[in-house]
Amino acid sequence: MLESKGENPLRDTVPANPDFDDLLATAHALADQAGAVILPHFRTGLAIDHKGGALFDPVTAADLAAETAIRSALAATHPAHGIVGEEFGATAPDADYCWIIDPIDGTRAFIVGQPLWGTLIGLVRNGVPLLGLMNQPFTGERYWSGERQSYFRHSSGIEQTIRTRPCRTxxxxxxxxxxxxxxxxxxxxxxxxxxxxxxxxxxxxxxxxxxxxxxxxxxxxxxxxxxxxxxxxxxxxxxxxxxxxxxxxxxxxxxxxxxxxxxxxxxxxxxxxxxxxx
CATH class of the missing domain: 3.40.190.80 (D-Maltodextrin-Binding Protein; domain 2)
Structure with a gap:
């Protein structure tokens, strides 16, 4: 459910904790960087590797390049933070702040050209989820959590709060x-x-x-x-x-x-x- 907030639909996104604001800005910047790396590969017939196991577990150059870009950016801006990523494992996972990265969640959809995939960027503080973001750069949609509410940015650029719907049975x-x-x-x-x-x-x-x-x-x-x-x-x-x-x-x-x-x-x-x- 989209909830309009009038002239300033995101006035509630300014958090009481300025550190949260900075960290959320970092998450948005990481999503922008990853999207710029991924999109040139989408629907191009790129090579696909299998990570192994009974169930086909694909990985592409886009997955690897996007996580590399995210890790490089975090090393420059937050070198004391840990990182857990799908493609390159864990770096300082016990740090007070640890970023959780899936560069392309839905790689199977990605390799067949369906836009039902996204870049996942999360941050935990002492093991507790602090914020999360999902970016779909092909459709131009982005979802993320503020400190108290969650938000959606449409491809048009409009940003609104979102709510789940009631369903009793x-x-x-x-x-x-x-x-x-x-x-x-x-x-x-x-x-x-x-x-x-x-x-x-x-x-x-x-x-x-x-x-x-x-x-x-x-x-x-x-x-x-x-x-x-x-x-x-x-x-x-x-x-x-x-x-x-x-x-x-x-x-x-x-x-x-x-x-x-x-x-x-x-x-x-x-x-x-x-x-x-x-």
């Missing part, structure tokens, strides 16, 4: 997941089938884009498995500060990834946890 819910391939065990497949059979609509594809559409009030549930910390940590503040709930399937801490459940309505989240864990 599973029978009214719209559910998404990136791929059925994520549910590798019979137990996970059965659990997902139970919740999927209870909702109004299910749809596959979307990766990080799904969580942002949930924050925007377009989707009610996202159910996934096999996620890494960098897949979800940057999205947690965006979801929570738009009014949503994100946890493991059991209702636990989602920061380490794994089996993830996000809901726009806390009542819906409670129902989904019960079905996924029964």
């Amino acid at each position: 599973l029978s009214d819910a719209l559910l998404t997941a990136s791929s059925p391939d994520l549910f590798e065990s019979e137990e996970e497949q059965a659990s997902f089938a139970r919740v999927a059979s209870a909702v109004r609509l299910r749809r596959f594809g979307g990766d990080c884009y799904n969580y942002c559409l949930l924050a925007l009030g377009q989707i009610d549930l996202v159910v996934e498995a096999g996620l890494k910390d960098f897949d979800i940590l940057p999205l947690i503040p965006i979801i929570e500060r738009s009014g949503g709930v994100v946890s493991t399937w059991e209702g636990g801490d989602p920061r380490r990834g794994g089996r993830i459940l996000a809901a726009g309505d806390p009542r819906l989240h409670e129902q989904a946890v019960k079905i996924l864990t029964q």
